Amino acid sequence: MAELFQARTVREARELLGVHIKTGRRAERVPLLEALGRRLAEDVAAVDDVPGFDRSTMDGFAVRARDTFGASESLPAYLDITGEVLMGCEAAGDLEVGQAWRIPTGGMLPPGADAVVMIEYTEELDDRTIGVTKPVAPGDHVVRAGEDIAAGSKVLPAGHVLRPQDLGVLSAVGLSEVSVARPLRVGIISTGDEVVEPHERPGPGQVRDINSYALYGQAVRAGAQARICGIVRDNFDLLLERLQQAVAECDLVLLSGGSSVGTRDVAAKVLDTLGSPGVLFHGISIKPGKPTVGAVVDGKPVFGLPGHPVSAMVVFNLLVTPLLKYGAYVDDPLEFPVRARLKRNMRSAAGREDYIRVRLNREGGEITADPVLGKSGLISTMVQAGGLARIPADKEGVEAGEYVEVKLF
Numbered sequence: 001m002a003e004l005f006q007a008r009t010v011r012e013a014r015e016l017l018g019v020h021i022k023t024g025r026r027a028e029r030v031p032l033l034e035a036l037g038r039r040l041a042e043d044v045a046a047v048d049d050v051p052g053f054d055r056s057t058m059d060g061f062a063v064r065a066r067d068t069f070g071a072s073e074s075l076p077a078y079l080d081i082t083g084e085v086l087m088g089c090e091a092a093g094d095l096e097v098g099q100a101w102r103i104p105t106g107g108m109l110p111p112g113a114d115a116v117v118m119i120e121y122t123e124e125l126d127d128r129t130i131g132v133t134k135p136v137a138p139g140d141h142v143v144r145a146g147e148d149i150a151a152g153s154k155v156l157p158a159g160h161v162l163r164p165q166d167l168g169v170l171s172a173v174g175l176s177e178v179s180v181a182r183p184l185r186v187g188i189i190s191t192g193d194e195v196v197e198p199h200e201r202p203g204p205g206q207v208r209d210i211n212s213y214a215l216y217g218q219a220v221r222a223g224a225q226a227r228i229c230g231i232v233r234d235n236f237d238l239l240l241e242r243l244q245q246a247v248a249e250c251d252l253v254l255l256s257g258g259s260s261v262g263t264r265d266v267a268a269k270v271l272d273t274l275g276s277p278g279v280l281f282h283g284i285s286i287k288p289g290k291p292t293v294g295a296v297v298d299g300k301p302v303f304g305l306p307g308h309p310v311s312a313m314v315v316f317n318l319l320v321t322p323l324l325k326y327g328a329y330v331d332d333p334l335e336f337p338v339r340a341r342l343k344r345n346m347r348s349a350a351g352r353e354d355y356i357r358v359r360l361n362r363e364g365g366e367i368t369a370d371p372v373l374g375k376s377g378l379i380s381t382m383v384q385a386g387g388l389a390r391i392p393a394d395k396e397g398v399e400a401g402e403y404v405e406v407k408l409f
């Protein structure tokens with residue numbers, strides 16, 4: 001078992017876990033409309049071009065661009081109207097030199113045409129003749145076949161988490177079902193002799209369960225199928241039994257409370273008896289969240305999160321969210337995507353990453369981050385905060401006016 005508080009960095013903790021976690025996730029086929037937020041199980045390639053034909057982007061006339069060269073208001077280029085493209089139909093013939101075909105936005109260009117003149121730049125002399133008052137170049141107001149998506153090209157890579165526009169592109173290439181990774185099943189256990197259910201009235205010294213619910217929310221938001229496995233007393237055997245059941249039924253298990261060094265803090269001991277390889281680290285060099293236990297049992301990650309609700313949520317953010325989203329720890333350059341100017345000095349110990357709850361605002365064209373002060377046992381501080389700012393381990397603090405990187409809640 002790893003030595004107590006031989007603290008690891010977040011990167012080291014991720015690496016240790018990454019070695020032992022079995023990342024292979026089973027896939028399932030789901031209808032496109034149920035695929036939002038899901039992770040693609042395989043690459044998606046386009047079979048056909050999108051669009052499948054050269055297409056007008058304007059209402060006007062399909063022409064040969066060359067026939068309009070030199071045209072102006074004072075000297076229009078005169079063309080014969082010899083056809084009309086109907087929406088959703090192939091043109092009924094070819095466009096020859098000196099001709100123009102009426103065409104709607106989205107209509108298929110007739111063979112021989114290479115550009116579209118907007119109706120605003122034409123004058124109809126009679127039913128059969130137009131004057132073009134502004135020249136067009138080949139390709140003007142046309143989307144070429146395959147310009148959006150070329151046949152055979154990779155549309156989306158395996159592992160991609162589907163967004164609304166991705167549903168659109170999958171529909172465009174003709175997929176009404178997609179193969180996505182099954183959501184990970186996450187079991188959530190709270191431990192503590194003092195913790196009671198939310199519907200109960202806490203007696204003296206008791207508190208209602210916060211962590212099960214906050215962690216449930218985080219897990220669902222990260223795409224998991226979360227399950228609350230109840231509150232367990234600080235008792236080795238009871239905890240072992242509940243954990244064994246959770247590990248058997250879930251892909252990832254979260255235990256909160258009992259991760260520190262008190263005599264009642266049994267998390268690390270229990271997690272180490274669950275199976276192999278067991279506890280990989282006990283303690284990470286962050287604040288809040290230091291007393292975290294990381295274990296893997298038969299390829300499944302099991303975390304002993306700190307009991308303080310803020311600490312548990314911060315550690316979830318750093319160590320659990322990536323696993324639920326991507327199935328593994330992948331380098332995510334956008335993990336802390338917002339650059340904000342800190343509103344007040346914040347001290348931090350060198351060698352430790354600090355995560356500060358911040359209120360975000362916009363002032364003078366810049367995003368500002370105002371620290372929400374308060375101990376890590378206060379859930380209200382998370383409620384007031386809009387994001388989490390990171391102070392890197394090599395800094396001994398950040399002064400007011402300096403920039404910090406922020407992850408939004």
Ligand SMILES: Nc1nc2c(c(=O)[nH]1)N[C@H]1C(S)=C(S)[C@@H](COP(=O)(O)OP(=O)(O)OC[C@H]3O[C@@H](n4cnc5c(N)ncnc54)[C@H](O)[C@@H]3O)O[C@H]1N2
Pocket residue numbers: 190191192194195207208209210211212256257258259260261262265288289290291305306307308309311376377
């Ligand atoms: N002597 C030391 N004491 C503590 C240390 C330390 O290094 N030396 N670390 C502190 C830090 S930092 C944290 S964080 C906590 C972690 O404690 P545990 O993980 O052992 O958790 P507990 O002692 O069981 O609980 C801590 C705190 O959180 C409350 N709690 C627990 N579970 C829930 C829940 N589900 N919902 C709401 N609140 C919960 C619990 O009642 C305690 O108040 O240890 C410090 N101590």
Ligand code: MOO
Pocket residue numbers: 286287288289290291306308311312376377
């Ligand atoms: O590290 Mo603790 O997690 O501050 O409250």
